[in-house]
Amino acid sequence: MTFNVLKEIMKSPMICFALAVMLGVFFLAAFADFVAPYSYHEGDLWKMLEPPVLEHPLGRDQLGRDILSRIIHGTRPLLYVISITLLIAVPIGILLGLLSGYVGGLVDLTISRVIDTLLSFPTILLALAIVATLGTGLQNVVIAVGIAEVPVFARLVRGLTLSERESLFVEAARGLGAGRARIMFRHILPNISGPIVVQMTFGAATAILWAAALSFLGLGAQPPTPCWGMMLYETKPYFRVAPHSMIFPGLAIFIVTFSVNVIGEALRDYIDPKMRVR
Amino acid sequence: MIGYVIRRILLAIPVLLGVLLLVFAISRGLPGDPITVISGEFEPSPEVRRSLERELGLDQPLAVQFLLYCRRTFTGDWGKSIFTGESVSSLTLHRFGATLELAVISIIIAATIGLLLGYFGAKRMGTLTDKITRFLCTGGFSMPVFWWGLLLILIFSVYLAILPPMGRGGIENLILPSLTLATVNFGMIARLTRACMLDVLTQDHVFAARAKGLTDRTVFIRHVLRNAIVPVFTFVGLRLGLLMGGAIITETVFAYPGIGRMIVDAIFMRDYPVIVGGIFFVAAVVFIINLLVDIIYAGLDPRIRFERRAV
Amino acid sequence: MFQMERLVVENLRTYYYTPKGVVRAVDDVSFKLEEGESMGLAGESGCGKSTLCFSLLRLVPPPGKIVEGRIIFNGENITTLPEEKFRDEIRWRKISMIFQGALSILNPMYKVGEQLAEPLVYRQSMSKENAAARVKEILESVGLPCDAVGRYPHELSGGMKQRAVIGMAMIMDPSFVIADEPTTALDVVIQAQIFNLLKSLQQKAKISIMLVTHDLAAISELADRVGIMYAGKLVEFGFLSQVYEDPRHPYTQKLLKATPSLRTKVDKLDFIPGTPPDLIKTPKGCRFHPRCPLAKAACSEREPAEVEVERGHRVACWLHVRR
Numbered sequence: 040m041t042f043n044v045l046k047e048i049m050k051s052p053m054i055c056f057a058l059a060v061m062l063g064v065f066f067l068a069a070f071a072d073f074v075a076p077y078s079y080h081e082g083d084l085w086k087m088l089e090p091p092v093l094e095h096p097l098g099r100d101q102l103g104r105d106i107l108s109r110i111i112h113g114t115r116p117l118l119y120v121i122s123i124t125l126l127i128a129v130p131i132g133i134l135l136g137l138l139s140g141y142v143g144g145l146v147d148l149t150i151s152r153v154i155d156t157l158l159s160f161p162t163i164l165l166a167l168a169i170v171a172t173l174g175t176g177l178q179n180v181v182i183a184v185g186i187a188e189v190p191v192f193a194r195l196v197r198g199l200t201l202s203e204r205e206s207l208f209v210e211a212a213r214g215l216g217a218g219r220a221r222i223m224f225r226h227i228l229p230n231i232s233g234p235i236v237v238q239m240t241f242g243a244a245t246a247i248l249w250a251a252a253l254s255f256l257g258l259g260a261q262p263p264t265p266c267w268g269m270m271l272y273e274t275k276p277y278f279r280v281a282p283h284s285m286i287f288p289g290l291a292i293f294i295v296t297f298s299v300n301v302i303g304e305a306l307r308d309y310i311d312p313k314m315r316v317r
Numbered sequence: 318m319i320g321y322v323i324r325r326i327l328l329a330i331p332v333l334l335g336v337l338l339l340v341f342a343i344s345r346g347l348p349g350d351p352i353t354v355i356s357g358e359f360e361p362s363p364e365v366r367r368s369l370e371r372e373l374g375l376d377q378p379l380a381v382q383f384l385l386y387c388r389r390t391f392t393g394d395w396g397k398s399i400f401t402g403e404s405v406s407s408l409t410l411h412r413f414g415a416t417l418e419l420a421v422i423s424i425i426i427a428a429t430i431g432l433l434l435g436y437f438g439a440k441r442m443g444t445l446t447d448k449i450t451r452f453l454c455t456g457g458f459s460m461p462v463f464w465w466g467l468l469l470i471l472i473f474s475v476y477l478a479i480l481p482p483m484g485r486g487g488i489e490n491l492i493l494p495s496l497t498l499a500t501v502n503f504g505m506i507a508r509l510t511r512a513c514m515l516d517v518l519t520q521d522h523v524f525a526a527r528a529k530g531l532t533d534r535t536v537f538i539r540h541v542l543r544n545a546i547v548p549v550f551t552f553v554g555l556r557l558g559l560l561m562g563g564a565i566i567t568e569t570v571f572a573y574p575g576i577g578r579m580i581v582d583a584i585f586m587r588d589y590p591v592i593v594g595g596i597f598f599v600a601a602v603v604f605i606i607n608l609l610v611d612i613i614y615a616g617l618d619p620r621i622r623f624e625r626r627a628v
Numbered sequence: 629m630f631q632m633e634r635l636v637v638e639n640l641r642t643y644y645y646t647p648k649g650v651v652r653a654v655d656d657v658s659f660k661l662e663e664g665e666s667m668g669l670a671g672e673s674g675c676g677k678s679t680l681c682f683s684l685l686r687l688v689p690p691p692g693k694i695v696e697g698r699i700i701f702n703g704e705n706i707t708t709l710p711e712e713k714f715r716d717e718i719r720w721r722k723i724s725m726i727f728q729g730a731l732s733i734l735n736p737m738y739k740v741g742e743q744l745a746e747p748l749v750y751r752q753s754m755s756k757e758n759a760a761a762r763v764k765e766i767l768e769s770v771g772l773p774c775d776a777v778g779r780y781p782h783e784l785s786g787g788m789k790q791r792a793v794i795g796m797a798m799i800m801d802p803s804f805v806i807a808d809e810p811t812t813a814l815d816v817v818i819q820a821q822i823f824n825l826l827k828s829l830q831q832k833a834k835i836s837i838m839l840v841t842h843d844l845a846a847i848s849e850l851a852d853r854v855g856i857m858y859a860g861k862l863v864e865f866g867f868l869s870q871v872y873e874d875p876r877h878p879y880t881q882k883l884l885k886a887t888p889s890l891r892t893k894v895d896k897l898d899f900i901p902g903t904p905p906d907l908i909k910t911p912k913g914c915r916f917h918p919r920c921p922l923a924k925a926a927c928s929e930r931e932p933a934e935v936e937v938e939r940g941h942r943v944a945c946w947l948h949v950r951r
Contacts, residue, residue: 053452152332153335155329155332155335155607156335156336156339157339159335159600159603160336160339160599160600160603161559161562161563161599163565164562164563164596164599164600167565167580167581168596171347171584171592172343172347172348174348244459248459248461248462251461251463252463252565255461255463255566256569256581271463271464271467278467278471279475285464285467289461289465289467290464292461293460296459296460297459299459300455300459301455304455521727521732522732522734524689525727525733525734526735526746527687528685528724528725529720529747529796530715530716530720530747531747531750532750535750539735540735543737544735547737619780
């Protein structure tokens with residue numbers, strides 16, 4: 040059966056591309072020190088903003104550092120962003136969603152109001168406010184984005200839980216004397232895991248974009264960390280004279296986000312086969 | 318219907334309270350001492366400090382401060398900007414006007430493109446057109462806004478020099494920023510439109526309408542469009558709300574004097590009254606728009622009105 | 629006494645051209661129905677009954693189309709009529725349809741009254757008052773209260789929705805109504821009510837009903853003639869008494885045995901082993917032969933020709949034996 044799935048996947052060039060990109064990201068993150076041709080924090084100031092040449096295929100940035108190497112090393116902060124953000128948003132979101140959807144009553148009312156309150160703030164604004172409170176730095180940016188993404192997961196899980204709650208298997212479990220916690224985690228959660236995983240990929244994509252956006256505003260990682268969003272912040276003043284310094288890091292963000300979204304959409308189509316031609 | 322509206326408004330009141338609470342928490346959570354910011358370089362003497370504290374109401378317990386804050390918010394007394402001395406409320410309204418312009422135009426562009434793409438994607442499902450459309454949509458919302466904005470500036474302002482890269486003025490100032498915002502938003506609208514269309518097209522009532530002998534055009538307008546448009550419209554409405562305060566990045570890139578940029582600048586300059594006033598205003602706008610969209614949604618879809626679980 | 633034939637179907641073939649192959653949903657089906665008569669069409673799911681209904685209304689969903697054959701209604705060949713003419717004169721006016729599972733037949737966005745009146749308002753440009761009066765009339769005839777006009781579909785129960793759908797089919801006063809599984813998903817009590825309603829409409833409004841179902845008992849309540857379909861073919865057709873009391877096709881015989889009756893004592897229920905064939909790659913020869921207990925060598929070689937075993941009673945089987 041898995042073989043058939045793989046064959047289906049191979050049919051779409053876009054999905055193959057996306058998977059290749061993600062594998063590449065993981066590979067680069069793991070072996071950055073060996074793969075990157077130059078250091079990411081040492082640069083030749085005399086050659087600042089040098090456009091792409093053979094030795095430096097993506098050119099140099101405003102401190103003379105090799106952009107290609109910085110991008111390669113930048114895969115690490117990228118994975119850090121994705122993992123921590125999801126680590127914060129997903130468990131909290133699932134917990135709130137399950138409680139709200141299954142227990143109902145006052146608990147549901149309260150949690151729903153909290154979710155709605157958070158959703159009254161545009162994500163970027165919320166994340167911005169949290170960073171302003173906590174201080175700058177990649178760690179705080181990640182925490183901020185993580186918190187800002189909680190309502191999305193909570194709302195999704197709540198909706199799914201509400202649907203599953205009337206299912207026969209829940210009734211059966213209740214009849215067997217299972218406690219609420221057990222029903223929520225051992226019975227409902229596995230059944231709704233599909234859409235949650237799909238949302239996780241989309242959550243990862245938005246996490247990349249929001250973290251990059253906050254870094255672009257200057258609130259992100261401290262130099263010399265090669266966070267891609269930060270690279271755009273640093274080279275923004277020079278983008279007219281040395282566009283390459285801005286184009287390539289942004290392109291990297293775009294390609295990775297695009298790949299994550301493609302994978303998410305493929306997962307979603309796989310789980311929900313409304314794509315079948317009637 | 319009236320019952321639904323009342324219920325919805327009642328449920329919204331705690332959210333408004335929550336918004337006020339959160340903004341208040343942010344205002345108190347922001348690092349830095351507002352007194353130091355006001356007094357500047359000079360370390361104020363204890364008497365001056367105490368009098369300033371009393372003036373700002375900082376000597377009261379937090380709960381009282383919160384109530385004072387609520388009262389001030391609703392009476393429109395949002396203080397003055399620490400740096401420019403302007404009234405925060407008038408500054409906010411002024412900048413909001415700029416953002417409103419940008420947001421509305423962006424959403425119109427995004428919705429037009431999105432609806433068209435979604436419609437054709439659904440109509441030609443599975444064909445190359447559909448695949449290309451989906452590719453474009455995914456590309457659209459995978460785009461880092463700032464990068465795309467800078468790219469557009471590079472192309473149109475630097476190389477082609479036909480459009481201004483920043484500021485607010487006439488139509489030409491709005492083109493690039495609204496295109497940037499539209500790019501990020503059309504994809505989601507198109508994807509939703511396509512999904513809704515496909516869903517409705519396979520519904521039995523569409524077939525029944527055709528069986529009743531209605532013309533294709535009537536069937537399309539009364540049964541396909543009428544049903545599919547509801548979720549799309551809701552989404553576009555919500556999106557518009559979020560765009561009001563969420564255009565921060567775009568406004569920064571294009572140096573557009575909107576409310577988003579006002580807040581960002583205020584954060585960097587620690588202009589607390591402006592920060593608090595701005596964030597609250599944006600949240601309030603989103604809150605009102607969410608409420609309106611919910612009510613209109615119930616107006617459009619009769620099934621919602623009778624739902625007892627209005628939470 | 630000259631009786632006009634209400635409906636004549638001749639060699640009808642309706643195929644679906646799918647990426648996986650050609651689905652021969654209706655494959656050379658022919659039958660006749662006289663004026664004033666009603667018929668039943670029985671068969672398992674997927675045997676082509678619904679496609680036949682769609683063909684009569686010329687609404688076969690793509691990738692399907694009527695490939696061959698003629699449908700003659702009240703003496704007029706409606707297969708060759710231009711689409712507009714068919715839509716104006718025949719569709720819903722002379723021939724209409726009661727759908728199964730009233731669930732999403734009714735658009736949840738519009739009130740019931742509006743949907744019933746739709747053909748009147750949009751096709752005949754009837755005034756709102758006249759349409760409302762007609763809708764009221766119809767609602768009465770199907771046993772719905774007057775205030776159903778202003779209700780939305782989700783406010784009605786399953787039985788009420790089905791009545792509304794029946795009313796919708798009657799709104800233009802057709803002479804031929806196809807009822808495609810009108811009582812699936814309804815409980816037995818409501819089922820009986822619906823059938824009584826159909827019977828009364830049949831008598832009072834003098835309509836011919838084509839009841840499409842797998843419920844043989846229901847057919848015996850309403851129909852004068854019966855057709856049995858299997859895998860796209862009409863394997864038996866005749867008057868009710870002929871088919872039910874003297875079934876000649878092994879499939880019909882099995883179907884009847886599989887239906888329990890309250891009146892006769894039954895020791896064990898018969899069933900038909902196996903599953904219906906793939907309509908793309910149909911078995912060679914008689915399509916039923918893989919599951920037929922009486923199959924002989926000839927059955928897997930050639931498709932059986934239709935034989936008239938008595939007047940009005942036709943069977944497509946090499947071994948059209950009595951039970």
